[in-house]
Amino acid sequence: MHVVTILCLVGSWLKFGESLCYRSPNACPQIEKNFLNVHIVPHSHDDVGWLKTVEQYFYGTNNSIQNAAVQYTYDSVLEELWKDSEKKFVSVEMEFFSHWWKEQTSHVKRKVHKVVERGQLEFVGGGWCMNDEATASYVDIIDQMTLGLKFLNDTFGGCAAPKAVWQIDPFGHSKEQASIFAQMGFEYLFLGRIDYQDKASRMSKKEMEMMWNASESLGTEIFTGVLYNTYGPPPGFCFDVLCGDETIVDDPDSPMFNIDRRSKQLVAYILEQSKHYRTNNIILTMGEDFHYQYAHAWYKNLDKLIKYINKVYLNSQIRLFYSTPSCYGEAVKNALVEALPRKTDDFFPYSSDPHAYWTGYFTSRPTFKGLVRQTSHLLQACKQIQAVTVRRLSNVLNQFQRSQAIGQHHDAVTGTAKQHVNNDYVLRLDQGIRGCSQVFSESFNHLLSLNGSTLKQEYCAMLNVSQCQTTEQNTPFIVTLYNPVAFRSSHTVRLPVTDGSYSVTDHLGRLVASQMVPIAEAVLRLPGRNSNATNELIFRAQDLPPLGLRSYHVKTPEGKSGKRMFRSRARTIQLPNKEDVVLSAYGLSLKFDRQTGHLVQIGNQSVQQQLLFYPAMEGNNSRFEFRASGAYIFRPNGTTAFSLEPITELSTVFGPIITEIRQHINNNTMQIFRLHRDESFIELDWIVGGIPIEDGIGKEYISRFTASEIRNNGTFYTDSNGRELLRRQLNHQVTYKVNVTEPTAGNFYPVNSFAYVEDKSTRSRMTVLNDRAQGVSSLLPGSLEFMIHRRLLHDDAFGVGEALNETAYGVGLAVRGSHWLVLENAVARMLAQRMTRPPILAFSPTTLSPEEFRQSFRMELALLNRALPRNVNLLTLEPWDDEGRILVRFEHFFGVGEDERFSQPVSISLKDLFATLNIQAVEEVNLSANRLINKLLDMNDPFVLNPMEIRTFILSTRSIE
């Protein structure tokens, strides 16, 4: 027994690795060189919501759905760890652990510190949840990891900082995730699910362990190990209270005495497993979903096996002991005699059997995925505002951080939770939005009020269905835009209003040109829309200052001030038309076919676009071949994507700011092709009001873009969690010979930001940006097809137990989204920043005239004293503690070689950068901000940011008043 008397002091951010907290040097079990070392790792995989909500899982309510109560897991595991210093356990999801921690007495907390120091309770990963890797944005991944690791650092100090990360359940693994982990200082990454063909190949070649080169730009690498049995115990050796396996009876007097036979079975399994690994260390993952509610059942049986096998198989040189992922990782590393194989691509798509390609969840629950992307952005903006004003965290903001973190769980943003659980995620994010709205309101008053007047600013969460109470019911009103990026940015503002004349006045008192556009019928009819707005008032907000606020005053004009408003009409064209319909504006020209109404040409280039659907496979899942398409699995019935109804009419809307062509497909489905003045992209605003299932067939909708002149030879490119790009090749995998048994589903990949196809010879490229996580493929030459919506009538038998048949207001769930299409090369990164990080709009009614308003409120304010270079994203700006410390991350968002100009390193200085912050000290930390890199960075020295690099700092600040 280790005797450790120095307690781990409660850490703060200052006490990183070098803090006073003490981790026992004997934290890892001793490895015997000449033995087969069997690392028994007790763990519980605790989904942060899935079949039950997070709180239900914690407290153990709703157990008729699933017997799971994480509170008892920690209660009972800790009892076991305290009783026996040999025992280990790994804790992964800080959402649960922190909840448990909050409810403990100081006595218990002190005892927990002890087992952390002894290495008995090891945190692995340590994020708020175990985030999804396909559909989460890198921004959210970094945030959710930082949130969890910060809790650990604040609670236990550096001795609790995880070295290993434990992605045992996500359905495929992204390269960006690996790169992020490497940048966070993790040394060992363990994966549970890789494609079964990949796994077979790796097992045969002893390549279950590898070095993953996760970023070409950064050169990051991380040791990566694939677990032998996903994350479960050897079959038959599950001793949880939830399992039915034969428990170990070592009493020779009992008629059930079995330890001899059972040990033989386990040793046989161990020997088989060890054949597929390089060193004399193997890991047995002793746990499953929500196990260790009653930890003792597990440990009692493991104790018996360990004791017996170590005695009886001593001469066979097999040794079993409790261990942890980091101890296992270290043991493997030390035992390696030659370099590990290398991995440069990612682990997508993931198939678990020939007909189970987990590519459906790339798109499942598109409105929720849209919400998560929206709140991600809102949270960043909110943290920025909070950081530069009150400079400390609030409960409101913390709630939003936690909600957003929970939303990254691999059954949350993935769309693979039960409906009632998804409702809970939405509720949490909605609370976040409300809280954020309050932060904005307070901060805006703080920053903009000149004479003590205050405005209650409201965030309109329903702008995506052209609904906003303030703009519809009040005049005059103020719209304040907050530009959350670090450089000047322009934006087309679209405000839902009732019919009439409006005048828009800017911060300088100038009337701004505006355009009045009728809202499309399909939007007006959207179920649940509760609005009087019939039109959108549109104007351009030009050159918003970096991290800056600007207010516009909108009123119903008296006299002739309304003349700056252009009133657009929608002009209907019945199909077939006599000639093709051409939309030309602001230097762009789109041609739509006279018969079909489909886009056929952009400028001179042949570019088609069409909404289509795949009929979903039905099945009872009794055999692989009978797998149904479901929340996880995409499995179309055949390879043909069918057309929706023919387009019967097009409408055109012309104007000085935007110009549109509207395709009317049916009562609730339409597309709007929108051109913006001064913009080079084509916005495709699509509305799918609900997928019909009256024929009893589930459907999966795609939006297919085809640039038939681009010969891409089955190659296409997708981003990884919104950052680095990956080359995809139809029916091909880099590290193993793949047999793609589902020709459509098996070629889908996740896309978070954009995808493109390119003709290597002509260098012509079609890029499509997306506004939320989706699945994408390029099944036809020159094409990109994005799956945008799914409605299914069968469960796919991977546990969720519900068909993904989303409804709202009594009908199939309606979705509205955008794609931005560009044919220019290399502007995608810039556009992606624009699409992801638009200005935040806040609204307030006012009784003041524009002039009066300018007397009372500052109408423009920059929170940065100077713009950052155009290739730099102010990734993070958030309050870090209650003492004015601020966390800031700068991101170079171009990869090496992506663009001649923007892929160059840049230099940034912190000196006088923030208008409201007086920086007292700067410390550079690792990406997750739980390890100090450079304690006293001279704030006057500019620092360099290389392509794709993110540098993270903690600034000690005072306010500049």
Next chain:
Amino acid sequence: MHVVTILCLVGSWLKFGESLCYRSPNACPQIEKNFLNVHIVPHSHDDVGWLKTVEQYFYGTNNSIQNAAVQYTYDSVLEELWKDSEKKFVSVEMEFFSHWWKEQTSHVKRKVHKVVERGQLEFVGGGWCMNDEATASYVDIIDQMTLGLKFLNDTFGGCAAPKAVWQIDPFGHSKEQASIFAQMGFEYLFLGRIDYQDKASRMSKKEMEMMWNASESLGTEIFTGVLYNTYGPPPGFCFDVLCGDETIVDDPDSPMFNIDRRSKQLVAYILEQSKHYRTNNIILTMGEDFHYQYAHAWYKNLDKLIKYINKVYLNSQIRLFYSTPSCYGEAVKNALVEALPRKTDDFFPYSSDPHAYWTGYFTSRPTFKGLVRQTSHLLQACKQIQAVTVRRLSNVLNQFQRSQAIGQHHDAVTGTAKQHVNNDYVLRLDQGIRGCSQVFSESFNHLLSLNGSTLKQEYCAMLNVSQCQTTEQNTPFIVTLYNPVAFRSSHTVRLPVTDGSYSVTDHLGRLVASQMVPIAEAVLRLPGRNSNATNELIFRAQDLPPLGLRSYHVKTPEGKSGKRMFRSRARTIQLPNKEDVVLSAYGLSLKFDRQTGHLVQIGNQSVQQQLLFYPAMEGNNSRFEFRASGAYIFRPNGTTAFSLEPITELSTVFGPIITEIRQHINNNTMQIFRLHRDESFIELDWIVGGIPIEDGIGKEYISRFTASEIRNNGTFYTDSNGRELLRRQLNHQVTYKVNVTEPTAGNFYPVNSFAYVEDKSTRSRMTVLNDRAQGVSSLLPGSLEFMIHRRLLHDDAFGVGEALNETAYGVGLAVRGSHWLVLENAVARMLAQRMTRPPILAFSPTTLSPEEFRQSFRMELALLNRALPRNVNLLTLEPWDDEGRILVRFEHFFGVGEDERFSQPVSISLKDLFATLNIQAVEEVNLSANRLINKLLDMNDPFVLNPMEIRTFILSTRSIE
């Protein structure tokens, strides 16, 4: 917190109540006079086998059938008790607790002693199991209670002796059981299941608590309380890991905060419950089947509720606390202001709803019930032999004791366990038989060998199908009879043999008259019978000595010694016959109808007998009305009992020792009416080779005896567990107005020994003795119908989940049994002793002639120096420890007023009673032998035994060699 430093010393039988072991005076919570005191009693109801075997339940294997692992219950409960001295738990079944105890370290054992002394861990009942009350014999009940309580006394000393008994699950409650408990010194008896109409009546009258006068002869009484919700928690307040109820959330920040609402619900329940009880104390039974595997889940939530309600409802004067059954009982007793209502009958039959009369289990699994009765007797004999020879326990005997005790569990002898579990019970008893055979063999040699020669004696367990390897395959062979009763006894010996001539020589070298009878065809055809025997060799063993051995030598005679053997032939009479068939022998005369072949007359009295069947109700159990007849429930479809096939022939067998009439009903079903020389009863040996179900209908077979001249007015009498008699009246209950909603099933009662009907005016009586537990009723005037076999095709939805469709050797289970019919009054008790306690037969081949054998072996030996009075049963004679102490019980087996002569008190002296034992000291103890009554009884003084009294002594002995 109680500070208790004196450890409970490990007790021995010497340290009863007055031992050094110390029970805290604060073991019970303090009662507040002006409050409603809510006793929260955590408990786990652990069936000693039901859906899983005993060992599977202990170790938690076979969890797919039922999630249950008692080892974890004790592991985890103890952890909780050690952590918090307020917490309590009750332990009931010593089979499980002792198993657990055996596996603990001395450190743990010391800690368990502490919580026992503090009253935190309270043993209630404390028997080896919670025995059934309908189908268990009083002999087995006393034994199984003694076994458990002895373990407790040996382990913890007197401070662990239970005061309360906890019969929470048996399906009805017997008067004899209550009397036994009272004689064992229990103060509080708690019942879970009483008839729903009885319960409603008691609730309305606040008569849930009562004094039960459990024996008219002995005047015993015991406080008896009926639990409010069987033994479960208030609905919605089940917090076990097996439950799905909403757990308690007291964190006001949680969106699931519910303690306020949940407390309101519980308080409402408490107030409602308290309306039905007399005092300001109520008990909440917080547990269910196999709960507290993970005790912490239960306690954590209870802790929260107790704390919150005691605070918030302080002004409502409600107080919750952990308590135990004995603390609750004591609190009620102290709070009573007037005498409790009295109860003089029993709690049979038990119905849980209008169509669920639990009267099927009185007969379910008739072969198992027969085996249990057989092994009960064998075990007693074996203990006697062991007591008077080696005078100490052996593992073999202890195994048998435990197996027999387990067999008394309320899902064992009841026949309500799953088939695989019943197989396990049988296996255990079979081991017991083998062990006993070994004990006999050794003891016989020890007692009988004159010159060091040894015999291997075998017990023939299959004599009931006329099969015995030794007698079939060897000649000469020895049969040794052991008469286990304390007076001289005679017996008809029937030995399976192959055809031929045999001569039987007794201990005095005299040839004994014998009779050779062909075995009936239906017996020869019994499935599984593996025997060459075609005949039975029959002779009378006259006047076996008290507790005595006698050997007979059997051989194929040379010369004329075979002349003492009478060869009987079976003479067949085809029906209809010209005249009625009359069987007259040894002073008895039976008449069988010439048409039907049924018994119609005995002497002058009209007595009919017939096998009939009730068709079983089918149903899906979805509503009360759709209840199926099953292992627990008897529910015939209609009130008519149908005839089996007509009897086509009778056979008669005449002879000097036995005379028979055999009714051939069909290929596998027959009855043999057997008269014995020198006996006054008619033996009815019935064989039901399997119940046909080809028509898809389950059937319940009865044997109906009708003495139509006896006008009994719906009244009949049954024994209670083989002891005192109870008056039964059709459609009537003593303490409540009953509406018998199942006119047949609702009038069945358990019978263990005998039942009779009587004509009050003529004093004529028909008594039928049975050889195993059965259900009986008297639905027709003058009749007694015994249910003898059941074969059902549906489960009755009370948990067992299997239809009671027993098969063996691929066909429906065959049963062979006996009824003894007598028309004389008052001989039933004597006959019951004879039927229950026949001599034990052991067999051995020999090469010796009778004369040689007499040189080598003593052929008769009495282990008592004198016979006891004819109304006294040597109930127990067993080794008690390893130091020569012997437990002995004397039983007066007549009740007050049953018989003019035999119901008188008798006087018994221990002096020189046992031939092989030199008694050094005598201590009188209570019935369960865990409390000293009289330390130094003078062994020279005779003691008096009153009617129905059992007196228990522990004798310190030395051998007389």
